[in-house]
Amino acid sequence: MGNGADQEKHLDRAFLALADPVRRALIARLSRGPATVNELAEPFAMSKQGVSKHIQVLEAAGLITRSRNAQQRPCHLDPAALEALTAWIDTYRLEAERQFRRLDSLMETMKQGEKK
Amino acid sequence: MGNGADQEKHLDRAFLALADPVRRALIARLSRGPATVNELAEPFAMSKQGVSKHIQVLEAAGLITRSRNAQQRPCHLDPAALEALTAWIDTYRLEAERQFRRLDSLMETMKQGEKK
DNA sequence: GAGTTGATAAAGCGATAGGTTGATTATGGG
DNA sequence: CCCATAATCAACCTATCGCTTTATCAACTC
Structure with missing residues (x-):
């Protein structure tokens, strides 16, 4: 196992992550530099939890990584x-x-x- | 209307179309030349109707176009x-x-x- | 025009994506 | 220690995805 199925799963997740306007907007924002969840959520007419979920999708897809800065967990585009x-x-x-x-x-x- | 929302919808559809291993395999096959639904469906352990639906997703996303040849409706990658x-x-x-x-x-x- | 072949339509079903609200977990400051 | 802040977890709901089976349509063949 782990031959090509993992790669397929990874592509599934990555392309699915791009198939949403909110997540694409997050990527666009992150291309200009790291940002916290609050900063990322601010422009959206959506709960912070909703944005947090989108961020987790991006992270699970490997498109972003996260660091730690006190309570904050900034996102970085990869x-x-x-x-x-x-x-x-x-x-x-x-x-x-x-x-x-x-x-x-x-x-x-x-x-x-x-x-x- | 038609400002940017259509573009967003189009990207939604296109990336979602890529977020499935069957559809990616169809794209891989079609990159080597046109093929009919039957030809495309043959390698898959799935009903022909299932593959037909995948093809419709690819077409709706604009990733493929279709022509006509008698009863056949060959697919072409764009x-x-x-x-x-x-x-x-x-x-x-x-x-x-x-x-x-x-x-x-x-x-x-x-x-x-x-x-x- | 009756039958055959290629492809789609329709309806149904389980799984999951995307969103909400409310409770909970870290971490840091006073 | 107590409280505020940043972010996530959990439960829940609706809409959509992926797939199946059955029935139908469209174009050719004889």
């Missing part, structure tokens, strides 16, 4: 975790683009053949 | 849709990395100050 996601997407985007180019040149070849 | 997602992620990843570098050079400056 760029490497984001990069892992773009890497996954790009694998298949690039493959698809390669296939398209292959098809294009095939059609070009066929068109040349017709002219003869 | 690389541009994938690129839009990496673009969103990279916006915040790059910003976060910029902030880290800024912090690093600040700490470097402070260390130099101490030496004096």
Whole structure:
């Protein structure tokens, strides 16, 4: 075990974490620097507990890490975790683009053949 | 309307579409070329209707498009849709990395100050 | 036009995501 | 020690997700 299923679970959690406007807004905020739960919750028309849950989702997905400063537990965005996601997407985007180019040149070849 | 809420909804759908191992496998398959529902469903221990639903999720998210060929409705991966997602992620990843570098050079400056 | 094949629609079901409120746990200050 | 602050836990509710089975639609074949 732990072969690829864990990776799959991790991708599940990471992409699911991005599939929510509140969590994306949290990420946007955290990209500009660390912040506490209270700071993160302030702009939202939502209970602090609700935001705290969103933060836990982001943490479980590995997209953010947390430190400690007295009672506060500041959140930090992890760029490497984001990069892992773009890497996954790009694998298949690039493959698809390669296939398209292959098809294009095939059609070009066929068109040349017709002219003869 | 249509200001930014639609974009948010679109990102919701797109990232949610990626947050499932079956749908990611479908994307992986489609990156190597178009395929019909039957072809896509074949490798899965799941009803064809189940796979069809997954495909509809991918289509609603704009990640794939569909054409028509007799009774078949082949699926095609849309690389541009994938690129839009990496673009969103990279916006915040790059910003976060910029902030880290800024912090690093600040700490470097402070260390130099101490030496004096 | 009757049958066949590819794909979807509809309805139902268990699991879980996302939100609330109220109680509880740390940590620090006076 | 007592109190305030930061954050989480626990229980609960509703909506949605993922999947199944049954029935239906759409396009071709003979």
